[in-house]
Amino acid sequence: MTADGGTTYSESNSLEVKSMLTKRCVTGLLVSLVTLAAGCQGNGSNGVTSAPPAGLAEHDSTVVYAQGIAIIPETLSNSGGAITQCSVSPPLPAGLVLDPHTCAISGTPTTVSNDTVYTITGSNEAGSESTRVEIEVKDAPIAPDGLDYLDQSVIYPTNAPITPNTPFTTGGEITQYSVSPALPAGLAIDPQTGIISGTPTTVTAPAVYTVTGANSVDSVQALLTIEVAAVAAPPADLVYVDPLPEDIVGVPIVDDEPVYTGGEVTQYSISPALPAGLSFNTQTGEITGTPTVELVQTTFFITASNSAGSVTTQITITVAAAQVGEWLPADAMNQARTRHTATLLPDGRVLVAGGNRKQALSSAEFFDPSTNSWIRTDSLALSRQAHSATLLSDGRVLVAGGFGTGGGNALTSAELFDPVAGKWSQTGSMAQQRDSHTATLLRDGRVLVAGGEGQGSSQGALSSAELYDPATGTWSPTGSLVQAREQHTATLLPDGRVLVAGGEGIGGAALATAELYDPATGTWSPTGNMNQARNAYAAAQLADGRVLAVGGSDGTNALATAELYDPATGTWSMTGSLRQARAFHTATLLTSGRVLVAGGNDGSNLFVSELYDPATGNWSQVGSLEQMREQHTATLLSDGRVLVAGGIGRGILAYTELFH
Incomplete structure (x- = not known):
């Protein structure tokens, strides 16, 4: 199984975790180019910008900083009109500041701060757009969870400047980057930001490059496949990290990015137009923003192109009111982990112990639901x-x-x-x-x-x-x-x-x-x-004593089927199937009597979560997880919320979230 962006570890009793879809982030270096281009979009007579900003996204959309340590400035990309004014809500953690013109975040955090979603709004005379950035400040650095790149497998043409390839991470902030072997001639990596840029000058056979991102605690790696060809090649195999998102009205969405292979994409388009509040970045294909209206399940067609050709994929988006529940971030654990345990204690705290991050762990920590924070305890x-x-x-x-x-x-x-x-x-x-x-x-x-x-x-x-x-x-x-x-x-x-x-x-x-x-x-x-052989599935006991077995693997494929065991008769009967097949997920009985299934793996790690209603035997999709994950834990808290912690997503996660 591969975790932590390339660190391989052996588990004799696990399904093979297949290659995970990789989130792609936008590049901060594009800001100056985009702003310059957008600034030329005025009407020529009075300088009024003709287009509002579009597709805004911060370089690191989810990051954990350390108190007293200066951060690497956080930059914003924008594929629309030039931004003339920036604002943030709520106010950033003490010591961090937002540049009112570029939306860059810089400074040194001076106090510990809970994980919070901040809405960054960029505007000009033609309108405004917003995006989210999630920031936590801990009393000490923690390791990065995972490292990924805008383009993981790409073919560049010679003698043409590349779109800067930008890394993005979860977990602790990465402060130093390196790559091995050396990049193709004409390309270079910034040791502080990890951005790869330049103009390739020599045809180069496909090769795998290992990028290492480190901070004072630990390091993670990403594998990039880069080829340099004499002429441009068309893009191929376009998919989205979350192809079936369910967003919530009024809640800023987690950036949804495309993944492709083949020639470098230079332009994206989407049809039909996204619902109000969501924005599309035509340079990176990212979908960002905060939906303002409900939307029944709708399919959107997205085309990625360059001078040699194009490829089209589809994504199905639902926007719902928060009637059933929603996922909100909680503080990251002090230690990323998977295959750990989580135990609800009589006083309402949750004890997390052991697990794996590159190697087996002895550490343990508490989650305190009154503060939504984690406290280290004896190992x-x-x-x-x-x-x-x-x-x-x-x-x-x-x-x-x-x-x-x-x-x-x-x-x-x-x-x-x-x-x-x-x-x-x-x-x-x-x-x-x-x-x-x-x-x-x-x-x-x-x-x-x-x-x-x-x-x-x-x-x-x-x-x-x-x-x-x-x-x-x-x-x-x-x-x-x-x-x-x-x-x-x-x-x-x-x-x-x-x-x-x-x-x-x-x-x-x-x-x-x-x-x-x-x-x-x-x-x-x-x-x-059971009617279906299943391994790595989840089970939950219903309020009436029956047992729900859901999902899992038949040894070859992830399963969507579910069935019920009746203790009175000693028999199993089929019930409604999941909308998404999955294994290595969790199933949690809620105080309402319904069952929440979250995450898992179906060839890639999943964001989607679903609710089972025992009265009807049917499943309904609820808001997507903020981080795709499998082999995590889910704990029903005393106040009725569900705490999901750790697991494997982009690397092994410290990130946690709460279902309300």
């Missing part, structure tokens, strides 16, 4: 990922198993976290090394751990199960599963039994089998099979 004794975390009846958290960096080293160890003391302590170890298992709190306070992957790939899926007794801090064996499995789900039923279903069996096949654990006898018995 685990062992680094681990793909482990389990269970809230015990006494308020402590049991973390068990998982594996370290790389496959083949599953753990037996377990630790306890005391939220009052804020400390971890060792407890008894399991008899079996395991990761990607399930852990279920039984009614009597014991914890049932079942299945998972054992030590090394030859061990494969496990059928063993164990019980943890918090009173003694020890584990004891219990009956074995009928079917060895990993990456399955486990649900405590109203009668105290535990339903285990699906997952991956020995040999890697997706499973349709399901079984029940009876705590009274310590034995497992088969129950009705």
